[in-house]
Amino acid sequence: MKRVAVAGASGYAGGEVLRLLLAHPDLEIGALTASSTAGTQLVEIHPHLTPLAERVVEDTTVETLSGHDAVVLALPHGHSAAIADALPDDVVVVDCGADFRLRDPEAWTTFYDTPHAGSWPYGMPELRTDAGPQRDVLAGATRIAVPGCYPTAVSLALAPGLAGGVLEPAGIAVVAASGTSGAGRSPKPHLLGAEVMGAMSPYGVGGVHRHTPEIEQNLSACGAGPVRVSFTPTLAPMPRGILATCTAVATDGVTAAEVRAAWESAYLDEPFVHLLPEGRWPSTASVLASNCVHVQVTLDERVGRVVAVAAVDNLTKGTAGAAVQCLNLALGLPEPTGLPVAGVAP
Known part of the structure; x- marks a missing residue:
């Protein structure tokens, strides 16, 4: 079992990551962190996540996130770089925010109001580029930028x-x-x-x-x-x-x-x-x-x-599902593991 911490666990994206991780046979949920909701029981934020109801949200610090095999960052734009830089290079960090998606610094500064933090391998395995299948870039990567929805x-x-x-x-x-x-x-x-x-x-x-x-x-x-x-x-x-x-x-x-x-x-x-x-x-x-x-x-x-x-679904494949899909590739697990292919209806 690989232990995964989730930073920004109180948001919609963080909650969806937790929902998917609960069904994953090879990943164990580690620390759950947030900012304004630190100290709150998760049941007060995400009452649908019953298996995690008694867990308490911790403050988002490098110390809390350390010691895990992987960290999912579901933080507001501009907040991921400092945390990622402080984590060891061998820890898999998957960022659900926009901070590392764009390769062109000018494109970043045109649309965002923070300095360009650089770019990571882009987490869309199905994208066919002129350089080859994008999933080949993600296998074994330790830093991955999840696409926008x-x-x-x-x-x-x-x-x-x-x-x-x-x-x-x-x-x-x-x-x-x-x-x-x-x-x-x-x-x-x-x-x-x-x-x-x-x-x-x-x-x-x-x-x-x-x-x-x-x-x-x-x-x-x-x-x-x-x-x-x-x-x-x-x-x-x-x-x-x-x-x-x-x-x-x-x-x-x-x-x-x-x-x-x-x-x-x-x-x-x-x-x-x-x-x-x-x-x-x-x-x-x-x-x-x-x-x-x-x-x-x-x-x-x-x-x-x-x-x-x-x-x-903007929260599943559009964010959290892509994050777990990328975790699977980065950690050497079968890509579809733990991910739902059937929707819910009505």
Whole structure:
């Protein structure tokens, strides 16, 4: 058994990491830490985590996190670097925040208000880059940056087309809807039930959302050249889930069969990415609480654009599930271990 500490255990992402670790046969939950809730019993924060009800949340310090085989950081952006730097190099550190996702310092400083901390291996095993399968980079790694939830859905929706040469890198547009848990657990007036129920609204409009450079970085790595994406996120009246509708210009003369073949080839052997049968479109309800991404793709021949749609649970595959998937690869365990492939319904 490998012992895993979770920093930021009081948040939505931290709680989801704990839920998944409870079902993992090879990982043992060690220290649970947070900041403002230190000293509180976990049952007061996450009453659904019954097996951990009596555990007390400790303060997030390097001393508390030391002595574990792995540490998952589910902290606010900008808080991971100092802790990671103080942990031994042989401890596996998986960061659920954005601190180490971007390779380009200029892209970081354009979208974030803290200094660029550097970049770690990017934790999306299914991403096919021109350098090879990303999971090969993660096997045995001791520092891994978990992808953002929107980039998970968008990148896995579009990457096969760019890698397979059936999409042009210019003219990509994405509109994605997310549940309110994507904004974290801190109370915010615009996330009140009275504000959200029965309403949908855009935010981060006009290329200013922080996940934009991460999406572009991922898609550019597929080998089709530099990619620019028009990304518009929207807030949906649901607690969790993302539905990303992505459109891109089809390469000249490509057929619908060639488009579908690119996605079939990319995801044929992937345990967590499922290309749905033709005619069936993804739904957030179908992936709820699972580590799966449902994808569908079609060619709109009239306008020469490909439409790819992906559904993902932003807290599971979009964050915590990806963290556990990366832990498995880093610790030499079978990649799917402990991860749910079936959702919950209704």
